Every structure is written in structure tokens, then in C-alpha cells.
Amino acid sequence: MKKNIAIIMGGYSSEVAISLKSGNVVYQHIDTSKFNPYCIHILKEGWFLVEDEQKFPVNKHDFSVDFKGNKLTFDCVFNAIHGAPGENGVILAYFDLLGIKHTSAPFYQMALTFNKRDTLSILRKYDIPTAISVYLNQGETVDVDTIIKKVGLPCFVKPNNAGSSFGISKAHTKEDILPAIEKAYKEDSEILIESFLDGKEVSVGVIQCKDETIVLPITEIVSENDFFDYEAKYEGKSQEITPARLTSEEESKVREVAKKVYTVLNMSGFSRSEYIFVNGVPHFLEMNTVPGLTEESILPQQAQEAGISLTELFGNAIESSLNS
Structure with a gap:
């Protein structure tokens, strides 16, 4: 029997529009021979299942929906909310209380990594180079x-x-x-x-696949702007070169530190972290635990370079969650 998957998108932060775009890409690429996907908009004005421009309110007591005369419940939640309340772990604690599985790391890890200050404090204890x-x-x-x-x-x-x-x-x-x-x-x-760290910037995706931690092909970021800002990320003002133009030594170093960061922070699910090379040493900037998931986004680019389709990428996340 096919599992019902709620793809949550939107959120309460400035990233709402980007999240809705990511969530819809997930919806379009989920394998419907295995799963029944539903778009759930989590917005300040309300929570709704959206289908064919119709809105069906979500019952927050048990995260169910009165959908076309039947009570619809979900076997798994695919988290595509950038920012609050998805990336900071708040809504994931709610799902944990309800006993509903989700594709992200545990809520504490999400809250920790969303807080740049606390993340840096932990990583410095493990001798991960960072900015001052x-x-x-x-x-x-x-x-x-x-x-x-x-x-x-x-x-x-x-x-x-x-x-x-x-x-x-x-x-x-x-x-x-x-x-x-x-x-x-x-x-x-x-x-x-x-x-300011002056050097080559790279973005490194790390995922779990079949209980194995995998570092995806690395992306080099070359921004047309003064830094990798919103325009550079989302409006084409940057080059994203996958695989990155790194020496074998640089690639080995950043792969090693990216895997160490993922492990030290007790992560699971998707992550994408940024590093800048200073004198050949990768310095950690920050981690994104709900990275962009559109076809143009960095993590999907990296997965494609590794021979992983979006359908496989999203399906693996769901199956890993259901089997956990």
C-alpha cells in the first residue's frame, strides 16, 4: 500500500517564497508509484493542504486533513521549509510528539545548526577552522x-x-x-x-543513503557580487561550478572536514555547508539543513553530478525516514 507523504513548505520567515518553490519541485519529482504526495502550506495565516487551487485546512491536533469527505493522515513528512519553523526544528518537535516520521535530522540538531553562534562554538571544540x-x-x-x-x-x-x-x-x-x-x-x-576570509568558496552537500554518510560532488561558488548574497544565490549573479576546480589535496581536505562536521553535529538527512579555503585550509562558514531543492539549486546539482536523480534523492530521504 502506498504511503501518504505530506510535503511541508512555506514557513514563517523571509524565505517563504523560496520554500514554496522547493516544495513544489519535491512534489513534481516524488515517485507516485510508491507514494501519495500532498502539498501542505505552513503559513502564518494558516496550515492548508493545497490541491488544484483548493485549500483544505489542517487539523493541528493530529496533523490530519478532512479531504474530500475522508480523514487523511500521513505516514511521513517531507520537510521543505527553509527557515522557521522547519529548519529551526520547531515543527519537527511537534511531529515527534505526534509520532509522525519526517525527513530531517532530529529537532535538536536542526535547532542547533540553525543557530550559527552555537554551531560554531561546538565545531571549534573539535578544531574545525572558522572565521573570527x-x-x-x-x-x-x-x-x-x-x-x-x-x-x-x-x-x-x-x-x-x-x-x-x-x-x-x-x-x-x-x-x-x-x-x-x-x-x-x-x-x-x-x-x-x-x-572576512579571502579565498575560494565551495559548497559541500552531505546526505545519508542506506545508512551511509555520503559527501556529494563539491560546488565552487564564484559570485559576480561582493559576496554570495541573495542575488547571487537566486537571481543568477553567480557561477556554480560542479565539480569544483580543486586540487586533489584540497578536495580531500574539504571532504574530510565536511564528513567530520556532519558526524560531530549528529546530523541526518540533507545538509549543505559552505567553506572558504584560506592558505589551503577549508574554513567552515555555516550549515543549511533544508537546502534549496529546485532543479537549479546546489544540492540537486551535486546529486545529478553523482548520478542521483531528484526522484532518487527525494525517495531515499523518505524511505530512510520510514525505516528509521
């Missing part, structure tokens, strides 16, 4: 001179809990820092200020 950073909470006094003394110029100012490069600025001068902080605070009450 300063943390601020909204309302704290900002001493620009002290910040510059620690991280230098240029530096990056970013929200601590946000994705898709929303709220990120590259500050080139002392005068740039306060406006950059204000911009970041529009996305989050916690911010992170990091030293």
Missing part, C-alpha cells in the same frame, strides 16, 4: 572600535538565525558597521560579526 567572530544581542551597546580590533575590515554582519543571505552585509569601512547591524536586526534579535 563577535556576537551581539539586540539592545547591547555596540563598540565599533572593539569589533574592528577583533575581526578586522572588511567583515560580515549577519543575523544569527536566518538563511538565504537575508540581512547579511559586507562592511568595508567603520561607517558601514552600524547600518549593517541595523539591517541584520531586522531579521533576528541576535547577530554575528565575522572576519
Whole structure:
């Protein structure tokens, strides 16, 4: 009997439109000979199953839907929500309480990796190279001179809990820092200020397939803009070269550290992390646990290079969840 799969998409953050696009690509590529997929929009204005432009409200007590006269329940949830409440683990804790399986890592791992500050704190204990950073909470006094003394110029100012490069600025001068902080605070009450790492940037996808941790082919990021911002990610202002132009030594190093990061953080499901090479050493930037899943997105590009179709990629995630 085919399993009912709820593909959750949307969310409560600035990434809602991107998430809806990812979720619809998942819906289009799921193997319907094995699964019955349903699009579930999780939005601030409500939770709905959407089919043929009709909306059917989700009963939040048990995550069921009164669908065409029958009560519809789900065997597994495919998480395609970028940002809150999918990528930060909140909705996954809800599914755990209901006993519904999902394709993401456990909710604690999701919450941890969504918090850039906490992720970096753990990885530094395992000698994973990172940028130098300063943390601020909204309302704290900002001493620009002290910040510059620690991280230098240029530096990056970013929200601590946000994705898709929303709220990120590259500050080139002392005068740039306060406006950059204000911009970041529009996305989050916690911010992170990091030293600029000058080097080749790569994105590394790591997935689990049949109980094995697999590092996918690596993508090199060459942005036309000052950094890999929203335009570069989603509006064609970058080159994404897969496989990356790395020496065998560079590739070996970044594969090793990417697998170590995935293991140290006790991850499962999808992840895509960014690294910058400084003097031949890959420095960890951040991890995305619900990466973009459209045909143009980096993780699907990497899977394709590895000979894995979108149908196989998504089907593996569902089957791994159902068998866990």
C-alpha cells in the first residue's frame, strides 16, 4: 500500500517564497508509484493542504486533513521549509510528539545548526577552522572600535538565525558597521560579526543513503557580487561550478572536514555547508539543513553530478525516514 507523504513548505520567515518553490519541485519529482504526495502550506495565516487551487485546512491536533469527505493522515513528512519553523526544528518537535516520521535530522540538531553562534562554538571544540567572530544581542551597546580590533575590515554582519543571505552585509569601512547591524536586526534579535576570509568558496552537500554518510560532488561558488548574497544565490549573479576546480589535496581536505562536521553535529538527512579555503585550509562558514531543492539549486546539482536523480534523492530521504 502506498504511503501518504505530506510535503511541508512555506514557513514563517523571509524565505517563504523560496520554500514554496522547493516544495513544489519535491512534489513534481516524488515517485507516485510508491507514494501519495500532498502539498501542505505552513503559513502564518494558516496550515492548508493545497490541491488544484483548493485549500483544505489542517487539523493541528493530529496533523490530519478532512479531504474530500475522508480523514487523511500521513505516514511521513517531507520537510521543505527553509527557515522557521522547519529548519529551526520547531515543527519537527511537534511531529515527534505526534509520532509522525519526517525527513530531517532530529529537532535538536536542526535547532542547533540553525543557530550559527552555537554551531560554531561546538565545531571549534573539535578544531574545525572558522572565521573570527563577535556576537551581539539586540539592545547591547555596540563598540565599533572593539569589533574592528577583533575581526578586522572588511567583515560580515549577519543575523544569527536566518538563511538565504537575508540581512547579511559586507562592511568595508567603520561607517558601514552600524547600518549593517541595523539591517541584520531586522531579521533576528541576535547577530554575528565575522572576519572576512579571502579565498575560494565551495559548497559541500552531505546526505545519508542506506545508512551511509555520503559527501556529494563539491560546488565552487564564484559570485559576480561582493559576496554570495541573495542575488547571487537566486537571481543568477553567480557561477556554480560542479565539480569544483580543486586540487586533489584540497578536495580531500574539504571532504574530510565536511564528513567530520556532519558526524560531530549528529546530523541526518540533507545538509549543505559552505567553506572558504584560506592558505589551503577549508574554513567552515555555516550549515543549511533544508537546502534549496529546485532543479537549479546546489544540492540537486551535486546529486545529478553523482548520478542521483531528484526522484532518487527525494525517495531515499523518505524511505530512510520510514525505516528509521
